[in-house]
Amino acid sequence: MDKTTMQRMREHVKLNEGVITKPYRDNKGLLTAGSGFKVDTEDSFAALPFQVKDAKTGQWRDAKDNEKRDEFKRIQSLSKTQLEKTKTPYTSPRSGSTRRWNPRSPPAPTNLKRRWGPRIGIV
Numbered sequence: 001m002d003k004t005t006m007q008r009m010r011e012h013v014k015l016n017e018g019v020i021t022k023p024y025r026d027n028k029g030l031l032t033a034g035s036g037f038k039v040d041t042e043d044s045f046a047a048l049p050f051q052v053k054d055a056k057t058g059q060w061r062d063a064k065d066n067e068k069r070d071e072f073k074r075i076q077s078l079s080k081t082q083l084e085k086t087k088t089p090y091t092s093p094r095s096g097s098t099r100r101w102n103p104r105s106p107p108a109p110t111n112l113k114r115r116w117g118p119r120i121g122i123v
Contacts, residue, residue, distance in 0.1 A: 010035070013035050013036050014035045017035055017036050018035065019034060019035045019092075020032075020033075020034070020035075021034075021091045021092045022088050022090065022091055023039065023045075023071075023075055023083075023088060023090060024083065024084070025079075025080035025083055025084075026038075029080055031045075031072075031075060031076070033045075033048055033050075033092070034048075034092055039072075042069050042072045042073070045068055045069070045071075045072040046065050046068040046069050046072070048068070048092075049062065049092070049093050050062075050063040050068055050071075050090040050091065050092065051063060051090070051091055051092070051093055052067065052089045052090055052091075053089055060091075063090060068090070071088065071090055075088065
């Protein structure tokens, strides 16, 4: 799959599903972040470039690996309703950040092509 096709699919997902900057549970109850990125393991959650507001300085900073792992465990114990009511301090990178919101594992191309291809011009 070429870069242009992947960019078009990402833009399509963003336009149709939006971008939620905090971790959330989707309509199937799966932990998700950003624009529909499923986060099903502690490692995949830790790999994302979350930022957190520093308690001492009040400034946004990159979350440390151990902080993200602890937050993943905490979130996993919450239901969808509890997670919606709970304020998580983790967010996707603030504007001006040098790190992009780009998970290491892109979605499976065959599933995207089959599901979204006709809608965004991929045959």
